[in-house]
Amino acid sequence: MDNSEVTGKRVKIRAKNRIFEGIAMPSATGSFVLKLDNGYNVGFTDYELLEVKEVEKAEERLELFRSPDLPDVKIISTGGTIASKVDYNTGAVTSQFTAEEIVADVPEIAEICNIDAMLLYNILSENMKVQHWIELAGEVYSALKKYEGVIITHGTDTMAYTASALAFMLSTPKPVILVGAQRSSDRPSSDAAMNLVCSAVAATSDLGEVSVVMHATTSDDYCYIHRGVKVRKCHTSRRDAFKSVNFPPLGRVDYSRREVEWFVEDRFRRGERELRIADRMEEKCVLIKFFPGMKPDVLNYYHDEGYRGFVIEGTGLGHVSTDWIDTLKDICDDSVVVMTSQCIWGRICDRVYDTGRYLLRAGVIEGEDMLPEVALIKLMWLLGNYDVEKARELVRENIAGEITMSTRYWEAEV
Numbered sequence: 165m166d167n168s169e170v171t172g173k174r175v176k177i178r179a180k181n182r183i184f185e186g187i188a189m190p191s192a193t194g195s196f197v198l199k200l201d202n203g204y205n206v207g208f209t210d211y212e213l214l215e216v217k218e219v220e221k222a223e224e225r226l227e228l229f230r231s232p233d234l235p236d237v238k239i240i241s242t243g244g245t246i247a248s249k250v251d252y253n254t255g256a257v258t259s260q261f262t263a264e265e266i267v268a269d270v271p272e273i274a275e276i277c278n279i280d281a282m283l284l285y286n287i288l289s290e291n292m293k294v295q296h297w298i299e300l301a302g303e304v305y306s307a308l309k310k311y312e313g314v315i316i317t318h319g320t321d322t323m324a325y326t327a328s329a330l331a332f333m334l335s336t337p338k339p340v341i342l343v344g345a346q347r348s349s350d351r352p353s354s355d356a357a358m359n360l361v362c363s364a365v366a367a368t369s370d371l372g373e374v375s376v377v378m379h380a381t382t383s384d385d386y387c388y389i390h391r392g393v394k395v396r397k398c399h400t401s402r403r404d405a406f407k408s409v410n411f412p413p414l415g416r417v418d419y420s421r422r423e424v425e426w427f428v429e430d431r432f433r434r435g436e437r438e439l440r441i442a443d444r445m446e447e448k449c450v451l452i453k454f455f456p457g458m459k460p461d462v463l464n465y466y467h468d469e470g471y472r473g474f475v476i477e478g479t480g481l482g483h484v485s486t487d488w489i490d491t492l493k494d495i496c497d498d499s500v501v502v503m504t505s506q507c508i509w510g511r512i513c514d515r516v517y518d519t520g521r522y523l524l525r526a527g528v529i530e531g532e533d534m535l536p537e538v539a540l541i542k543l544m545w546l547l548g549n550y551d552v553e554k555a556r557e558l559v560r561e562n563i564a565g566e567i568t569m570s571t572r573y574w575e576a577e578v
């Protein structure tokens with residue numbers, strides 16, 4: 165049967181002695197393909213297909229019900245997989261949903277909080293720029309004046325960068341939760357609904373900091389609440405892709421019980437800090453990954469372009485080859501140079517080997533246990549708000565939980 169007339173529409177069909185309902189999909193093979201509400205595609209031959217009838221949308225849009233007993237939470241949607249579904253015309257996954265539509269898809273959220281939603285962007289997170297972070301920080305700042313918590317739906321690829329940027333730009337007395345999904349919400353294995361429900365639990369908790377809420381395991385049992393400046397996406401596709409690095413997750417949200425179990429006492433609590441924003445960022449900062457044999461002229465290139473913030477992702481405890489030392493010494497005269505490690509886990513110590521000692525003498529600053537990308541964003545923020553000398557001083561200090569005083573080996577297991 166030619167299904168071009170009903171492609172993309174909701175239909176009820178009679179076939180194989182049963183009634184099926186779903187969306188008629190385009191088909192290259194001539195068979196009639198139906199996408200069921202559970203996400204599976206079923207194909208029918210002309211012989212099997214007895215009747216096709218167009219039907220009204222099964223679910224009407226959720227009327228957002230407001231309960232006076234529940235806290236008000238703002239959802240700011242920026243795009244990414246959590247906001248995407250299959251485009252039935254092309255078969256591709258595209259971002260096309262507003263935050264309100266996400267809530268309509270996950271009605272359980274209405275049992276946790278009253279939602280207001282806004283679509284700020286509809287972009288994949290690799291397209292985020294510093295300007296987006298600044299604009300987003302402004303929206304979150306305004307929302308925090310009125311709401312008990314803020315949820316930001318975001319693509320997972322660069323979610324941790326955005327979390328860091330917000331953590332430095334905002335002093336928040338309330339939870340600011342970033343959430344995403346590895347699989348879009350119309351896939352049977354989607355993590356979108358559970359992550360969103362857990363983010364609502366976190367957004368109404370007693371937390372007072374920027375965090376990332378994502379699946380903790382590959383099952384639908386609980387989500388971790390990661391500190392925004394201590395988290396990294398560590399897997400391209402697994403639902404438990406996000407790991408806290410050099411610090412435990414702050415806590416976890418039990419999906420079925422909708423409860424938080426805290427792991428970390430030393431966390432910012434609701435009401436502890438005043439709401440403030442400092443949203444200037446210096447874009448001329450760069451993260452350079454060293455590899456054996458790499459020439460130091462890359463440093464001169466950026467320096468000549470006016471860059472004054474350098475984060476180096478060095479080897480092991482924080483090293484580059486000794487032929488970088490002279491160039492680094494020159495750069496350090498008027499720039500901030502921070503050493504981090506490609507190891508990810510552990511702490512920089514440039515006092516163990518000669519190379520490290522030369523680096524310190526050249527003026528390179530040890531980045532402690534900061535993730536390289538977090539050090540980069542910290543530097544952007546520091547140089548946006550302070551002069552080079554003050555930035556050099558503050559980069560060693562813990563501002564948003566990005567530096568922990570001692571690294572315990574078990575954290576690598578989390």
Ligand code: GLU
Pocket residue numbers: 243244245246287288289290318319320321322344345346
């Ligand atoms: N690359 C896209 C992004 O980060 C899609 C992946 C995702 O959302 O997880 O926005």
